[in-house]
Amino acid sequence: MSAPLKTVCVTGCLGFMGSHFTRAALKKGWRVWGIDQKTYAAREEWLNEFKRHPAFEFQQADIAELDHLYDVDCVVNFAAETHVDNSIVDSTRFLRSNIIGVKNLLELIRAKRHYEMPLLVQLSTDEVYGDISKGVHKADDALRPSNPYSASKASADMLIMAWHRTHGVPYVIARPTNNYGIGQYPEKLIPKAVKYLALGKPIPLHGDGSFVRNWLHVSDTASALFAIIEKGSANRVYNISGNHEATNREVVKAVLKHYFGRAVDMKRYVKTEFVRQGEDVRYSIDDRPLRDLGWANQKSFEREIGPIVRHYKNKVVW
């Protein structure tokens, strides 16, 4: 994997993380063939931005139905249904995009057996391990997903490992922690909290807000993926940790502080909701193999959260 890679297929290129990766890849001088089905989570404005770039080509397609793969060096798969709450209401689309979609990508790569098969870089998640009250999960730990979303992601990881053993499809599975940054759909905690404040409604918080998540800036995820693609080994799993653990309550408190420009009484702005079914208490992963490649987080949550909150606050329509 050490040769410079120039042409990448980025699926889910109009979503939160896929768009940041696409922008960064174009900036590096890579050619990007972007694919997106344009679900509710896709942003048209990014397509308009990318289309102005001569090294970008777009195809609107469902990865579960894609029937041709151009010759690329790697397929970086961000395309997925990603919101746990939605998966609890109805998991159908999660199974289709997150499992059947990945199976289809594997088959398209396998069909290139007479040529060089592109590397499949799969965006998995720390949630596939299930929760851990103390300590950290390592990349070869057992997968114990707790909800339909994480089960669909774990299933995809299993398929990828099997397609490698059986058909020789080369892969890397990346398991990042909770991403934050600009451009996230407002169903996710940080933009959702700002949205509720902007609409003058109390922010819904699951339980007492004591669930712990590990926060990773979206641009650090992109740089980690570049490190993995350029310097890592194929056919293994890399964890990507944000190194910033915080309870949901602490995150909402930070949002409130930056929204109002001062500390406020949290009780006035928060509404406690039932703990959702399958809620994980804490996620934590060990990403030493990635850091051994020379990668480290560049962004600090404390520094980034203010500008991010102010960005979302300036949105007009939610």
Ligand SMILES: NC(=O)c1ccc[n+]([C@@H]2O[C@H](COP(=O)([O-])OP(=O)(O)OC[C@H]3O[C@@H](n4cnc5c(N)ncnc54)[C@H](O)[C@@H]3O)[C@@H](O)[C@H]2O)c1
């Ligand atoms: N956001 C996080 O905190 C986080 C953390 C760890 C892992 N991940 C994983 O990273 C990936 C990207 O997450 P995100 O937050 O950017 O997601 P997102 O929901 O913001 O975007 C998903 C994108 O994929 C597209 N898409 C969905 N189904 C598709 C299909 N069948 N065919 C083609 N396109 C399809 C959507 O239109 C959208 O543009 C996902 O695989 C997710 O599981 C996310």
